[in-house]
Amino acid sequence: MTAQPLSTRGQQATMLAADYAPQPSIDALLALTAPGMDRVNAVILDRMQSEIPLIPELANHLISSGGKRLRPMLTVASAGLLDYAGDAQYALAAAVEFIHTATLLHDDVVDGSDMRRGKAAANIIFGNPATVLVGDYLFSRSFELMVEAGSLRVLEILARASAIIAEGEVDQLTAQRKVETSEEHYLQIIEAKTAALFAAACRISAVAAGRSAAEEQALDDYGRYLGVAFQLVDDAIDYDSESQEMGKGKGDDFRDGKMTLPVILAYAAGTPEEQQFWRDAIAGFRTEDEDLAEAVAIIARHGTVEATRQRAADYAQKAMDALSIFPDSPMRRAMQEAALFSVARRY
Amino acid sequence: MTAQPLSTRGQQATMLAADYAPQPSIDALLALTAPGMDRVNAVILDRMQSEIPLIPELANHLISSGGKRLRPMLTVASAGLLDYAGDAQYALAAAVEFIHTATLLHDDVVDGSDMRRGKAAANIIFGNPATVLVGDYLFSRSFELMVEAGSLRVLEILARASAIIAEGEVDQLTAQRKVETSEEHYLQIIEAKTAALFAAACRISAVAAGRSAAEEQALDDYGRYLGVAFQLVDDAIDYDSESQEMGKGKGDDFRDGKMTLPVILAYAAGTPEEQQFWRDAIAGFRTEDEDLAEAVAIIARHGTVEATRQRAADYAQKAMDALSIFPDSPMRRAMQEAALFSVARRY
Secondary structure, eight states, X not given: OOSSOSOOTTOOOOOOGGGSOSSOOSHHHHHHHHHHHXXXXXXHHHHTOOSSTHHHHHHHHHHTSOXXXXXXXXXXXXHHHTTOXXXXXXXXXXXXXXXXXXXXXXXXXXXXXXXXXXXXXXXXXXXXXHHXXXXXXXXXXXXXXXXXXXXXHHHHHHHHHHHHHHHHHHHHHHHTTOTTOOHHHHHHHHIXXXXXXXHHHHHHHHHHTTOOHHHHHHHHHXXXXXXXXXXXXXXXXXXXXXXXXXXXXXXXXXXXXXXXXXXXXXXXXXXXXXXXXXXXXXXXXXXXXHHHHHHHHHHHHHTHHHHHHHXXXXXXXXHHHHGGGSOOOHHHHHHHHHHHHHHHOOO | OOSSOSOOTTOOOOOOGGXXXXXXXXXXXXHHHHHHHHHHHHHHHHHTOOSSTHHHHHHHHHHTSOOOOHHHXXXXXXXXXXXXXXXXXXXXXXXXXXXXXXXXXXXXHHHOOSEETTEXXXXXXXXXXXXXXXXXXXHHHHHHXXXXXXXXXXXXXXXXXXXXXXXXHHHHHHHTTOTTOOHHHHHHHHIIIIIHHHHHHHHHHHHHTTOOHHHHHHHHHHHHHHHHHHHHHHHHHTTOTTOOOOSSOTTHHHHTTOOOHHHHHHHHHOOHHHHHHHHHHHHTSOOSHHHHHHHHHHHHHHTHHHHHHHHHHHHHHHHHHHGGGSOOOHHHHHHHHHHHHHHHOOO
């Protein structure tokens, strides 16, 4: 945070990226949501239990592995922004995290990754069958939590988001190894597979709080733009020559032949030789470490990691703007700074 | 159907297996539910669509492959039994089928089966990743359908059933290759992985129709006992030396080292040599066709396929009895005969 944010309560001013110090942080959001997140974490730990010991064991492998719990934090933050203190937010935030965890478990099976968050992926330790089934269990539990919260509209929003996530994942699978994937198509994919749950996580707090359609939409917009920014930066980091710590196996996207924005832009700007390299690499004929090094070098030459980060910064700005209908408050500023942080982060 | 069923309207008599001809049929149930199932099928076809072409393609592979749609049929039949004509039953029946289809798709990945219903399994044609994700899509769509039906209690029942199914599947996975699995544990597994959805499919019609707790429970009991009977017979058929047509790869349970009732009973009654055979086979050291032939021979010697069928007949009788609180009607008789059919079937 800067010492003196320009926007003040009631002024409705749009906060600009330039209002912040060069190193935005997520610390303010973490601090403001900490009491709520304690309650969310208690729900998560309670509801991942089962009489079948393998279920909490496998679920805990992922849930305790240092994930940021960003999505449930957005639910709690949105509730705070609206001065909504109802208990429903904790069950709903836990439901959001369970949907996300189920998605990650199934992604591990889908991607065949060896690593997730610096640990062996669940399917490597527990096998594909258990990983698929515990994902299903958490997904079912998430709907049980939503039922307890008692709002059909929330169920509608999260069921729809879940369907959109699955569609986005299938879409990404279909686009895999296709070098001609357009930037527009890529943005559709990440809006579905990532941003839809961010948007829903924020919107449901407005529903639980009984707020207006405009406030619901503003929170949905904030979450959606933040989710796109977040995914763009994730995809940039995978090719960032400066990044040291990935939290996932570096070069996974490259080896899986996923067309992410740094590659899409580099392919579009590439020389005929570079385009041939990308065609071969995305098709799966260039999977060695030296091939990844060449990919990173080409991308550095065209500056497409920076271009991707710039695109992310534009979305982060839109996310910040979306909150301008709410009066200024510590939570609003923390949520806006979190959008900047999502772009500035290097890991 | 026999020409003259003994029980008549208002008599509340329990229908006994002996009241039926030797070859009970599901034809009466099919005929009575046909108009409703036309509407259910229209919902299914409508809601499995997506702009991502692979989704309907993969979903249709399973949905059009001649499954009996027994579970949604139970929802429609239960509605008919209660003289409930509301439209919610069609969305709910489709939701039940989507949950079942999602489970089958994930089972294909879990079991690694090559065949399902006489066709190549979805994961063999489309791969594990797409199969997992389309299962997730259908699961999400099922909750969207439930939301449209507008009952939180129905959502609670089906979300709970989904969690129980996943628990049962993980439990089965944990018990796999363990020759010491008890009959009690096996029954717990099949109650969870199979009977819970049968029970929910029936119960939700009573909820939609606004009926009493006793009527809800009676339909739940009917579905649960029918589901256990159904699964017992499925497991018997896998070792039935007379069965020709399996609809799934014969001997799958054997090769997967699943402890089903025919094996549990044969192991308990076995000679020391036979017990050694089972230990080796369930541990995965006997997977050839001649080993399966030996398993079938041992089971035939101890008559445990017949014993399993007898156990199923007991459950079918309980299912029939559960309906005795409802007045006699063509639908009640058709549902009772379906319970007998579930035991008598050879495929």
